[in-house]
Amino acid sequence: MKELRTVLALVAREKKDIWFSIVFGVLAGLTTVGLFGASGYLISKAALAPPLYTLIIVIAMVKLFGFTRALGRYVERLFSHRATFTILSHIRTRFFEMLEPEVPHIFRKYRSGDLLARVIGDVESLQNFFLRVYYPPIVLVIVFLSTMIFTTFFSWMLALLFFLGLVIVGVVIPFIATLKQRKSQYSVREGRGILSTKLAEWLYGFRDLKIYQKQEETEADLRKSMETYEAAHERQQLQMAGGEGWNLLASLTATWAVVLVSVWQIGAGELDGIFLAMFIMISLMVFEDAGPMANVPRHLEDNRNAAERLFSLPGQTGRHSGDVSLEPFGPLSFSMENVTYSFPESLTPVLQDATISFPAGSKTAIVGASGSGKSTIQQLLLSMDVPEAGRIKVQDKDMQRVSQESVWKEVNTILQESHFFYGTVRDNLLLADEDADDRRMKEVLERVKLPHLSPEHPVEEKGGNLSGGEKQRLALARIYLKPARTWILDEPFSSVDVLTERELMQDFWETAVHDTVILISHNLKGLEQMDNIVVVEQGQVIEKGSYEELMEWKGYFYRMKQLENTLIG
Amino acid sequence: MKEWNLLLKKEWKKVSVIVLAALLLAVSIIGQGYLFVTIVDRVFVEGGGLSAVLVPLTLLLGVLWIRTGVSTAIARTGVRLASRAKRMMRERLLHKISGASVGESGQVEAGRRVSVFMDAVEETDSYFSGYVPQVIQSLIVPLFLFVTIAVIHLNSAFIILATSPFIPLFYIIIGMKTKEKSEEKVEEMNELSGKFLDILQGLTTLKLFRKAKAQKETIETSSLRFRDATMEVLKTAFVSSLMLELISMLSIGLIALEIALQLIIFENMNFFTAFFILILAPEFYNYLKQLGFAFHTGRTSMGAASKVFEEINKPEDGMQWGEKELSLSCPPHIVLRDATHRYGEDGFYTGPVSVDLTPGKNLAIAGRTGSGKSTLLHLISGLMPVKEGTIEVEEEDLHEYREDEWMNHVSYISQDPYIFSGTLKENIIIGAGGRSSPEEVETALRKAGLYELTQRLEDGMNTPLGEGGRGLSGGEKQRLALARAFLKDPYIVLLDEPTTGLDLETERILSESLTELSQHATMITVAHRLHTIREADEILFLEDGRVAGQGTHEELFGTVDEYRRMTTASQGVEVQ
Numbered sequence A: 001m002k003e004l005r006t007v008l009a010l011v012a013r014e015k016k017d018i019w020f021s022i023v024f025g026v027l028a029g030l031t032t033v034g035l036f037g038a039s040g041y042l043i044s045k046a047a048l049a050p051p052l053y054t055l056i057i058v059i060a061m062v063k064l065f066g067f068t069r070a071l072g073r074y075v076e077r078l079f080s081h082r083a084t085f086t087i088l089s090h091i092r093t094r095f096f097e098m099l100e101p102e103v104p105h106i107f108r109k110y111r112s113g114d115l116l117a118r119v120i121g122d123v124e125s126l127q128n129f130f131l132r133v134y135y136p137p138i139v140l141v142i143v144f145l146s147t148m149i150f151t152t153f154f155s156w157m158l159a160l161l162f163f164l165g166l167v168i169v170g171v172v173i174p175f176i177a178t179l180k181q182r183k184s185q186y187s188v189r190e191g192r193g194i195l196s197t198k199l200a201e202w203l204y205g206f207r208d209l210k211i212y213q214k215q216e217e218t219e220a221d222l223r224k225s226m227e228t229y230e231a232a233h234e235r236q237q238l239q240m241a242g243g244e245g246w247n248l249l250a251s252l253t254a255t256w257a258v259v260l261v262s263v264w265q266i267g268a269g270e271l272d273g274i275f276l277a278m279f280i281m282i283s284l285m286v287f288e289d290a291g292p293m294a295n296v297p298r299h300l301e302d303n304r305n306a307a308e309r310l311f312s313l314p315g316q317t318g319r320h321s322g323d324v325s326l327e328p329f330g331p332l333s334f335s336m337e338n339v340t341y342s343f344p345e346s347l348t349p350v351l352q353d354a355t356i357s358f359p360a361g362s363k364t365a366i367v368g369a370s371g372s373g374k375s376t377i378q379q380l381l382l383s384m385d386v387p388e389a390g391r392i393k394v395q396d397k398d399m400q401r402v403s404q405e406s407v408w409k410e411v412n413t414i415l416q417e418s419h420f421f422y423g424t425v426r427d428n429l430l431l432a433d434e435d436a437d438d439r440r441m442k443e444v445l446e447r448v449k450l451p452h453l454s455p456e457h458p459v460e461e462k463g464g465n466l467s468g469g470e471k472q473r474l475a476l477a478r479i480y481l482k483p484a485r486t487w488i489l490d491e492p493f494s495s496v497d498v499l500t501e502r503e504l505m506q507d508f509w510e511t512a513v514h515d516t517v518i519l520i521s522h523n524l525k526g527l528e529q530m531d532n533i534v535v536v537e538q539g540q541v542i543e544k545g546s547y548e549e550l551m552e553w554k555g556y557f558y559r560m561k562q563l564e565n566t567l568i569g
Numbered sequence B: 001m002k003e004w005n006l007l008l009k010k011e012w013k014k015v016s017v018i019v020l021a022a023l024l025l026a027v028s029i030i031g032q033g034y035l036f037v038t039i040v041d042r043v044f045v046e047g048g049g050l051s052a053v054l055v056p057l058t059l060l061l062g063v064l065w066i067r068t069g070v071s072t073a074i075a076r077t078g079v080r081l082a083s084r085a086k087r088m089m090r091e092r093l094l095h096k097i098s099g100a101s102v103g104e105s106g107q108v109e110a111g112r113r114v115s116v117f118m119d120a121v122e123e124t125d126s127y128f129s130g131y132v133p134q135v136i137q138s139l140i141v142p143l144f145l146f147v148t149i150a151v152i153h154l155n156s157a158f159i160i161l162a163t164s165p166f167i168p169l170f171y172i173i174i175g176m177k178t179k180e181k182s183e184e185k186v187e188e189m190n191e192l193s194g195k196f197l198d199i200l201q202g203l204t205t206l207k208l209f210r211k212a213k214a215q216k217e218t219i220e221t222s223s224l225r226f227r228d229a230t231m232e233v234l235k236t237a238f239v240s241s242l243m244l245e246l247i248s249m250l251s252i253g254l255i256a257l258e259i260a261l262q263l264i265i266f267e268n269m270n271f272f273t274a275f276f277i278l279i280l281a282p283e284f285y286n287y288l289k290q291l292g293f294a295f296h297t298g299r300t301s302m303g304a305a306s307k308v309f310e311e312i313n314k315p316e317d318g319m320q321w322g323e324k325e326l327s328l329s330c331p332p333h334i335v336l337r338d339a340t341h342r343y344g345e346d347g348f349y350t351g352p353v354s355v356d357l358t359p360g361k362n363l364a365i366a367g368r369t370g371s372g373k374s375t376l377l378h379l380i381s382g383l384m385p386v387k388e389g390t391i392e393v394e395e396e397d398l399h400e401y402r403e404d405e406w407m408n409h410v411s412y413i414s415q416d417p418y419i420f421s422g423t424l425k426e427n428i429i430i431g432a433g434g435r436s437s438p439e440e441v442e443t444a445l446r447k448a449g450l451y452e453l454t455q456r457l458e459d460g461m462n463t464p465l466g467e468g469g470r471g472l473s474g475g476e477k478q479r480l481a482l483a484r485a486f487l488k489d490p491y492i493v494l495l496d497e498p499t500t501g502l503d504l505e506t507e508r509i510l511s512e513s514l515t516e517l518s519q520h521a522t523m524i525t526v527a528h529r530l531h532t533i534r535e536a537d538e539i540l541f542l543e544d545g546r547v548a549g550q551g552t553h554e555e556l557f558g559t560v561d562e563y564r565r566m567t568t569a570s571q572g573v574e575v576q
């Protein structure tokens, strides 16, 4: 039940609605039993031709019970459903809270379609937790016990029968049902997750699958997963219908036993015959709500499963933020001292013993072969991860002790791949500055050579309707709106043509004259003006210095320049 | 909805099982009432003992068991029907997606589509598992009960007749509102899914703009909005069931009053009849009430279903493919005649483009960013339909061929290749239809300059990549996509800026491999680093979607200003 603890804590936040649901549930349950019991009594009484006023009293009672029952049910449903859906929203937010610090590391373990299935499907299935597992048994037991107490005034035997019935319907049959369920290994929840994951992947990789003519294969594979899921789901539903069937059988048989015992007791003179009809009616009603009890353990198991999938994402792979803040607003300085960093699956570290310093206001270029670790340096400087060994300092403070948010506040960065959100250009620009008005947006769009995009221009998921270069320029527009004076840019113009690149660069350098700039680039042109060039090769810093120094050195950088000359001429 | 009726027709056997079961159910309900009343009558009124009721008691047990069996059979058949229907819808959705074209309906809105496929379809479940069986039961059982009541006591039947028209009235009220509201609910659900997936994918970006924490509120608001939409749907159900309850209670009260009067004042009715009616009448109303609730669920399902069918029946914008085969032993002859394309109604317009791609030709497409280069590649690859003009392959319209016949000969390395969740090896052999030996894969990896990477990995080529696996650097992803092409070794190679994000050294290795590939393939390369295309047989220079120049490097250099400026700029020489 450990998994459900978080859910229980979130359920407890809706105390008022829970109380209302239980109180009105009990009220409705009791009045139902009362209503039918009284009408059974009424009819028997009427047969004896009693004085009219006794009948009128009983009839009035029946009416009163009827109204109370209808209203009780209404209120119970209203409150219990409202509570349920509020609880679901709590669960969703909590899940997101847990997830947030784990990104991006979480994608090494989980796929986004899977996470989606969790936050939608698993959360939805938890609605049964409150609506079927949590409070109905409480209501049922209270109603049963009240009925039993009422019955003891007439017959001990009947009360005992009711109790036995409750045990069979509420405990024995559900228990047998769980045993049966344990046998099936395939979990419907997981099946749903698999299906959703595969579908999301199919949609994301749609173009590549189409080119390689894999979409039919994928479709067939998805169809198979769908069949498996659907079959398991069907089996589960059938089992549930079966469970309810067994409970119905037990309930009706119990009612039958009530009739048998009553008749026998009446014969023995231990019970007045006038109550026979009443007990038949009571018994029929009190067992009516017991049918769903058969599936309570099944729902519970399903909920446990869902809760586990939701709240047992491996925690703490992400990095914990420190709490020291940086002094606001100014170009930052960074330094890396003997930094080593590796990903779990690699044999060699991605960065090895790297020592680089980035003084405030300096301009540094990081160059090197593809896969040599340049973007990793960016990740570390952005405090997205902590090095295995060595130290990273920002403003001479240990990065691990500085709050991530305050680093992000002071840094304008472009990742190698920028994400754009579904919506409009405006929505995407507002991320950087909530107060930016249209005039400013147009200004900045103009500045990054995107005058044809208005703030209203739609943007599809992942910027799907923009060209490669447009995405890069929009990413630049986004950070231009944010007032920070440290720039860490990972190949910001790799998909932009030379002419545009040159205009953008010129403009950028004018903006950032006094700022700290770290530029990752494959383009070796224009590096003459950089204060410092760092050459990375297979995770190691093999050369660093100014342009002249490196050319003098006649090492890797020099060779690359030579190569450039032969290629581009 | 037509599809559903068809399904019901096809599954007529299951429907008849429900009908039969409902008939049995009606009989057993009446029998059960009759036996209860008989027992009470004999014991209470006639003062008989256990022996007097042994027969009815035994019969009663049998009837109760039959009732159980019958109800369970109905429930189980409903479950089976629902499962059929859901399979049918999901299959059609899959089929629909797989036929879509890339630009307009592929790829986009993944979250929303997943939600339609998973949740909206699930929502339709109750139509077959709840509504249909209930309608059948509620048509049959009350009818039997009514006739029985009319036979034993006509007055009660009149009261029932007088009050029951109110009940359908409420169905109508439910019906009017519920479907719309449930459509809204499904929409909210889709939006919630879409939003979540988008936020999840962009969470790193959100963090860097310090907006990640704020997304908690977005999620919360969306899911509260979803709650409110759900409650709107449910409230109508609750209110109407309250109303139905009150109506049926009033009616039962009227019947009871009438019976009491008959029994006591006029003394022309016996206890047996009175009790029998009093047991049957609530059952009658019960079935009508349940129908009300089922009607509500039915309408809710229909709301969801209309969303599903909306998706299924969305007008096709995909490529229309023919049936022709395309077997080649050398690169095909491809001709574009005034081919154009437009995104949506008034989106970006590309073309007209005319170009003759003789077998083995090396075409380059150049132009400034956003000038329509990638769009043109999409057209040639057959991923997007041309609007006007034609693309001919071997003197036949491209659309005459079967899709796979064409695609089998094409490799397309896009600007942002997708890395599937799977091993490195799987990610590469996807290009060659899975029939490659380990040696071939290794060669392809070498050509792409990725072999060293696999040596550095614990699991080598079996390292899982993509979501749920290891990440790759930008250039590695690009090279992985190239490795797919090297392995496939097709007749037509489309490259969208193949050397983006690569250092010069890696680029040099690749250009050798690409030259080798071009020996027996038609190559179409998009590039803005112009040095890579100087050797091309023909260069198409695009400006704002239009062809601004067409010819060899020398020709363009002489005639097209923009082209000259770009080439010289990439050499680092300022032009005036």
Ligand SMILES: Nc1ncnc2c1ncn2[C@@H]1O[C@H](COP(=O)(O)OP(=O)(O)OP(=O)(O)O)[C@@H](O)[C@H]1O
Pocket: A343, A344, A350, A368, A369, A370, A371, A372, A373, A374, A375, A376, A377, A416, B453, B470, B471, B472, B473, B474, B475, B476, B501
């Ligand atoms: N998420 C990840 N998980 C595991 N390994 C990774 C991950 N991201 C990158 N790597 C590996 O770390 C190494 C360095 O990657 P990085 O992204 O820093 O390279 P890069 O220098 O930026 O290359 P490029 O110029 O191609 O972008 C590569 O070998 C890459 O495969």
Ligand SMILES: Nc1ncnc2c1ncn2[C@@H]1O[C@H](COP(=O)(O)OP(=O)(O)OP(=O)(O)O)[C@@H](O)[C@H]1O
Pocket: A464, A465, A466, A467, A468, A469, A470, A495, A496, B103, B104, B343, B344, B347, B348, B367, B368, B369, B370, B371, B372, B373, B374, B375, B376, B415
């Ligand atoms: N799916 C789409 N829907 C609507 N418009 C689009 C879509 N894809 C691209 N566009 C628009 O079409 C124009 C041309 O885009 P395209 O991707 O062909 O440019 P490109 O020449 O490849 O540019 P780049 O060099 O920047 O990649 C752009 O203005 C872009 O916004």
Ligand SMILES: [Mg+2]
Pocket: A374, A375, A376, A416, A490, B473, B474, B475
């Ligand atoms: Mg990188």
Ligand SMILES: [Mg+2]
Pocket: A467, A468, A469, B373, B374, B375, B415, B496
């Ligand atoms: Mg492009």
